[in-house]
Amino acid sequence: MIDAAYKALKNYFGYDQFRTGQDQIISRLLDGLDTVGIMPTGGGKSLCYQIPALLFPGITLVISPLISLMKDQVDALGNAGIQATYINSSLSFSEGRERLTGAARGEYKLVYIAPERLEVPDFVHTLERMNVSLVAIDEAHCISQWGHDFRPSYRSIPAMIDRFVRKPAVVALTATATPNVTEDIRHLLGISPEGVVVTGFARDNLNFQVIRGQNADVFLLDYLKENRDQPGIIYAATRKEVDRLYERLSRNGLAVGRYHAGLSGQERASSQERFLYDDLTVLVATNAFGMGINKSNVRFVIHYNMPRNIEAYYQEAGRAGRDGEKSDCILLFSPQDIRLQKFFIDQSEMDESLIKAEYQKLDQMIGYCHTETCLQTYILRYFGEQEFENCGHCGNCLDTREKSDVTVDAQKVMSCVKRLRERYGKTMVAKVLSGAEDQKVLQFQLNRLPTYGIMKDRTQKNISEFIDFLTAEQFLVQQGGAYPTLALSERAVPVLKGEAKVYKKGRVRAERIVVDDALFEVLKTVRKALAQKEFVPPYIIFSDQSMREMSARLPATDHDFLMIKGVGQQKLEKYGQAFMEAIAAYEAEHSEPKEPV
Template structure:
C-alpha cells in the first residue's frame, strides 16, 4: 500500500517523498487504525488524510472549523483533478441538499463540513446514506476545553460516528496540542494513546524574535519599508489598534488591508480575498482572522500586541512560511498588553477553573517575552518536548548586541517614580524628568521634586522609551485600570541601593528578507495572471518554493518540469507551457543582453 501512496503523492501533488510523520499516519489509516497526528503548521497535515481518501473506497468526511479553509482546500484539490466539495452555511438550502445527494451517490472523494452541521438531525440522517470510510478531524484541539480554540460542536463528533452502520476510521490532526489537550482528544474520540503520532513542533524555517523596550511603531515602519511587497500579517489585540495601524500604514504608502469582527461580513471577505489573491501585501487583523488560512507564501507574522497564550501565538505565528521558505515571526512586547489580556480573561464567561488556567498560560506567554534562552526551545518545552537543543537561528540565539551600563539613568527614573509616590503614569514621569513646565506639572507642584529636570538632556519620547525598557525588564510595573500608574517592582530596590547594575542592549534593527531574482518575480506575475483567469489564489497554482526551484533549474521540457517539487501530471498539463515559455523568454533576453 505504501508504494501506491507514493504513486498518488507524485501524480497529484508533485512530491517524490513524504515528510516526517506523513507516511506513518497514512499507513495507520490505510490499515484501519484510528490515529491522532500532531504536526507543525505547514508540516503537511492535509496530505495525511487526502492520500488515504484517494486509496480507500467511498468518501472521506473532513470536519473543518472555517468556511474560508474549506473553500481553499476544495479549490486546491480541484486544481489537481480530485473530486471534492464542501457543505456549509455559505450555500443555499437547495445547493447544500444537492451536494449532499451527490456525495451520497459517490461523486466526491472528499466532503468538507463545519462541525456545527453535526447538530442538525436531518444532516446526520443524510450522512448515513453516504459510504464514509474515513473521518478526518482538522484542528482537532478544538475538541478540548483546555485548548485555545474550544468549539462545543466538536463534541458532537463521537455521537456522529455512532450513527454510521460501520464506524469509519478516524484521523484527528492538529498543530498545537499540549500533552493535556492530546490526552483529551484521545479520550473524547476513543483513540488509544499509543496511536498518537507526534513529529515535533519545531519549524526550522521560522525566525522567532521578541522586540521589547523599543517603540513598536518605529520598528514596524522600518521593517515594512525594508520588506515592501512581501506578504505578511500583523496581529493586534483590539479593533481600535487594527484601524489605527491600517490607516497609519496606508498613509505611509504601504499596501494594507484590515480584518476584525467590527467590519461587515462583506468587508471582511473582500479584505481577506484581496490578501489571499496578493492584491494587498499586508493584512492587519485581530485574532478573528486566520485559523485555517492556507496562504502558503506569508513571509512574516508580526504580533503588535501580546497574544493570550503560547498555543494561540504559535498557531498565529505558524501562518508564516507554510511553503517551507524562510519567514519571520516577530513579537513586539509592550508591558501594558499584559493588563489588556488580564481584562479579557476577567470579562470572559469562563468558570473559575478555566480562568485560573488562562492566567497560568498568560504567565507562560509573558515568560516567553522575557526569556534570554532559545525562543524556539521555550515553545517546544511548552508543548512537552524535553530538553530541546537551541535552534541557533532565533533572535535570542543570534543576539550579538553589546550591552551598555545604564544604571545611573535607571536610578534617576526609579527615584522619580518613588518621589512621585507611584501615583502617576509614564508620560507624567517623563515630563518631570525632562523638566517640562506645562500647567499640570506646575499645578501639582511636581517641578519642586528633586528629580525634576534630572534628564533634561533627553526628549520626553526618549525618556518614555527608556521607561518602557525598565518596565519590560521588570524594574517597574504597571498598576491600575484604564490609566495605569508606574510602581517600583521588587528588583528595583537593589538598583536604587547601588547593589545591582542595569545593562541595556542596543536597539534591534529590522532586516530585509531574502531578495528574489528577476526571473522569480516574472514567474510570480505569470502565476498571478493564471490565478486571475481561474479565480483561485495564486499559491494554489504553485507555491513560492516551486517558483524558486523553476528559476534555479530552468526547466525546458515536460520531463524537466515534472522534476520540480509541487508539479504533478495535472499541473504540468495545465500550466507547464506558460511557465516554460516565460523561462525561455527570460533566457533569450539574457543571452541577447550578453551578446
Template sequence: MLQEAQGLLKKYFGYDSFRSGQTEIISRLLNQQDTVGIMPTGGGKSVCYQIPALMLPGITLVISPLISLMKDQVDALEKQGVSATFINSSLSGDEAWKRLRDVSAGRYKLLYVAPERLEVPSFLNRLLQLNISLVAIDEAHCISQWGHDFRPSYRLIINMIQSCTVRPTVVALTATATPRVTADICDLLQIGRKEVILTGFARDNLYFQVIKGQSRRVFINEYVRKNKDQPGIIYAATRKEVDNLHHFLKKEGIQVGKYHAGMSEEDRQKNQEQFLYDDVTVLVATNAFGMGINKSNVRYVMHYNMPRNIEAYYQEAGRAGRDGERGDCILLFAPEDIQLQKFFIDQSEMDDVLKKDEYHKLERMISYCHTEDCLQSYILDYFGDQSSERCERCGNCKDERKRQDVTREAQMVLSCIKRIRERFGKTFVAQILTGATNQRIKDFGFDQLSTYAIMRDRTQKDVSSFIDFLTADQYLIPSGGTYPTLSLSQKAISVLKGERQVFKKENIKAVKVTVDDALFENLRAIRKQLAAKEMVPPYVVFSDQSLRDMCAKLPSSDMEFLMIKGVGQQKLERYGEAFLRAIAEYQEKKEASL
C-alpha cells in the same frame, strides 16, 4: 499500498516523497487504524487524509472549523485534479442539498463540513446515509476545553461516528496540542493513547524574535517598508488596535487590509480575498476572531500585542512559511499587554478552574517574552517536545548586540517615580524628567523636585521609550486600568541602592525576509496573471517554494518541469508551457548579456 500512495503523491501533489510522519499516518489509515496526528503547521497534515481519500472506497468526511479554509483547500484540490467539495453556511439551502446529492452519487472523494453542521438533524440524517470510509478531524485541539480554541460542537463528532452503519476510520490532526490536550483528544474520540503519532513541533524555517522596550509602530513601519513586496499578517488584541494600525499603515502608503468581528461579513471576505490574491500585501487582524488563512507564502507574522498563551501564539505564528520557505515570527511585547490579557480572562465566562489554568498559561507566555534562552526550545518544551539544542537562528540565539551601561539614566527615572509616590503614568513621568512647563506639573509642585528636568537633554519621546525598556525588563510594574501608573519592582530598588547595574542593548533593526531575483519576480507575475484568469489565489497555482525551485533548476522540458517541487501531471498540463517559456526567455537574455 504505500507504493500506490507515493505514486498518487507525485501525480496529484507533485512531491517525490512523504514528509516526516505522513508515511506512518497514511499506512495506519489504509489499515483502518484510528490515529491522532500531532504535526507542526505546514507539516503536511492535509496530505495525511487526502491521499487515503483517493485510495479508499466511498468518501472522506473532513471536519474543519473555518469556512474560508474549506474553500481554499477545495480550490487547491480541484486545481490538482482531486474531486472535493464543501458544505457550510456560505451556501444556500438548495446548493447545500445539491452538493450532498452529488456526494451520494459518487462525484466527490472529499467532503468538507463545519462541526456546527452536525447540530442540524436533517443534515446529520442525510450524512449518515453516505458511504463514509474516513473521518478526518482538522484542528482537533478544538474538542478539548483545555485547548486554546474550544468549540463545543466538536463534542458531537463522536456521536456522529458511532451512529454510522459501518464505523469509519478516524484521524484527528492538530499542530498545537500540549500533552494534556492530546490525552483529552484521545479520550473524547475514544482513540487509544498509544495511537498518537507525534512528529515534533519544530519548524526549521521559522525565525522567532521578541522585541521589547522600543517603539512598536516605528519597528512595524520600518519592517513592512523593507519587505513591501512580501505578504505578511499583523495580529492585534482588539478591534480598536486593528483599526488604528490599519489607518497608520495606509497613511504610510502600505497596501493593507483588515479583519475583525466588528466588520460586516462582506467587508471581511473582501479584505481576506484581497490578501489571498496578493492585491494587498499586509493584513491586520484580531487574535480572538477566527480568520482562516491557508495562504502558503506568508513571509512574516507579527504580533502587535502579546497573545494569551503559547498555543494561540504558535498557531498564529505558524501561518508564516507554510511553503517551507523562511518565515519571520515577531512578537512586539509591551507590559500593558499583560493587563489586557488578564482583563480578557476575568471578563470571560469560564469557570474558576479554567480561569486558573488560563492564568498559568499566561504566565508561561509572559516568561517567553522575557527569556534570554532559545525561543524555539522554549516553545518546544511547552508542548512537551524536550529539546536541549538551541535553534541557532531565533532572535535570542543570534543576538550579537552590544550592551550599554544605562544605570545612571535608570536611577534618574526610578528616583523620579519614587519621589512622586508611584502615582502617575509614563507620559507624566517623561514630562517631569524633561522639564515640561505645563500647569499640572506646577499644581503638584513637581517642578521643585530634584529630578525635575534632570533629563532635559532628551526628548519626551526618547524618555518614554526608555521607560518602556525599564518596564519591559521588569524594573517598573504598570498597574491595570485605562491609565496605568508605574511602581518600582524589587529589581528597581536594588538599582537605586547601587546594588545592581542596568544594561540596555541597541534597538533591533528590521531586516529583509528574502531577496528575490529578476526571474523569481517574473515567475511571480505570471503566477498572478494565471491565478486571476482562473479566479483562485496565486499560491494555488504554485507555491513560492515551487517558483524558487524553478529558479534554481531552470527546467527546459516537460520531464524536467515535473521534477520541480509541487508540480504534478495536472499542473504541468495547465501551467507548464507558460512557465517553461518564461524560463527559456530568461536564459536567452542572460546568455546574450554575457
C-alpha cells in the same frame, strides 16, 4: 497500499517523498486504525487524509472550523484534479441540498463540513446513509476545553461517528496541542495511546524574535518598507488597534487591508480575498482572521500585541512560511499587553478552574517575552519536547548587539517614581524628569521634588521610551486599571542601592527576509496571470518554493518540469508550457552574447 499512496502523492501533488510523520499516519489509516496526528503548521496535515481519501472506496468527511479553509482546500484539490466539495452556511439551502445529494451518490472523494452541521438532526441522518470511509477532524484541539480555541460543536463528533453502521476510520489533526490537550483529544475520540503520532513542533524555516523596550510603530514601518514586496500578517489585540495601524500604514503608501469582527461581512471577505490573491501585501487583523488560511507564501507574521498564550501565538505565527521557505515571526512586546490580556481573561465567562489555567498560560507567554534563551526551544518545551538544541537562528540566538550601561538614568527614573509615591503614570513621571512647566505639575507642586528636571537634557518622548524599556525589562511595573500608575519592582531595589547595574542593548534593526532573483519575479507574474484566469489564489497554481526551484533548475522539458517539487502530472499538463516558455524567454534575453569565431 503504501505503494499506491506514494503513486498518488506524485501524480496528484508532485512530491516523491512524504514528510516526517505523514507516511506513519497514512499507513495507520489505510489499515483502518484511528489516529491522532500532532504536526506543526505547514507540516502537511491535509495530505494525511487527502491521500487515503483517494485510495478508499467511499467518501472522506472533513470536519473543519472555518468556511475560508474549506473553499481554499476544495479549490486546491480541484486544481490537482480531485473531486471535492464543501457544505456550509455560505451556500443556499438548495445548493447545500444538491451537494449533499451528489455526495450521497459518490460524486466526490472529499466533503468538507462545519462542526455546527452535526447539531442538525436531518443532516446527520443523511450522513448516516453515505458510504463514509474516513472522518478527518481538522483543528482537533477545538474538541478539548483545555485547548486554546474550544468549540462546543466539536463535542458532537464522537456521537456522529458512533451512528455509522460501518464505523469509518478516524484521524484527528492539530498543530497546537499540549500533552494535556492531546490526551483529552485521544480520550474523547476513544483512540488508543499507541494511536498518537507526534512529529515534533519545530519549524526550522521560521525565525522567531521578540522586540521589547523599543518604539513598535517605528520598527513596524521600517520593517514593512524593507519588505514591501513580501506578503505578511500583522496581528493586533483589539479592533481599535487594527484600525489605527491600518490607517497609519495606508498613509505610508503600503498595500494594506484590515480584518476584524466589527467590519461588515462584505469588507472582511474582500480583505481576505484580496490578500489571498496577492492584491494586498499586508493584512492587519485581530485573531478573528487566520484559522484555516492556507496561503502558503506568507513571509512574515508580526504580533503587534502579545497573545494570551503560547498555543494561540504558535498557531498564528505558524501561518508564516507554510511553503517551507525562510520567514519571520516577530512579537513586539509592550508591558500594557499584560494588563489587556488579564482584562480579557477576567471578562470571560469561564469557570474558576479554566480562569486559573488561563492565568498560568499567560505567565508562560510573559516568560517567552522576557527569556534570553533560545525562543524556539522555549516554545518546544512548552509543548512537551524537553530534549532540543538551540535553533541557532532566532532573535536571541543571533543577538550580538552591544550593551551600554544606563544605570544612572535608570536610578533617576526609579527615584522619581519613588518620590511620586508610585501614584502617577508614565506621562507624569516623564514630565517631572524633563522639568516640564505643566499645569498639573505646578498644581500638585511636583516641581518641588528633588527629581524635578534631573533629565531636562532629554525630551519627554525620549524619557517615555526609556520608561517603556525599564517596564519591559521588569524594573518597573504598571498597576491599576484604565489609567495605570508606575511602581518599582523587586528588581529595582538593588539598582537604587547601587548593588546592581542596568544595561540596555542597541535597537533591533529591520532587515529584509529574502532577496528574490529577477526570474522568480517573472514567474510570479506568470503565476498571477494564470490565477486571475482561473479565479484561484496564485499559491494554488504553484508555491513560492516550487517557483524558486524552477528559477534555480531552469526546466526545459516535461521530464525536467516533473522533477520540480509540487509539480504533478495534472499541473504539468495545465501550466508546464506557460512556465517553461517564460523561463526560455528569460534565458534568451539574459544569455551572454557569443563572441564571433
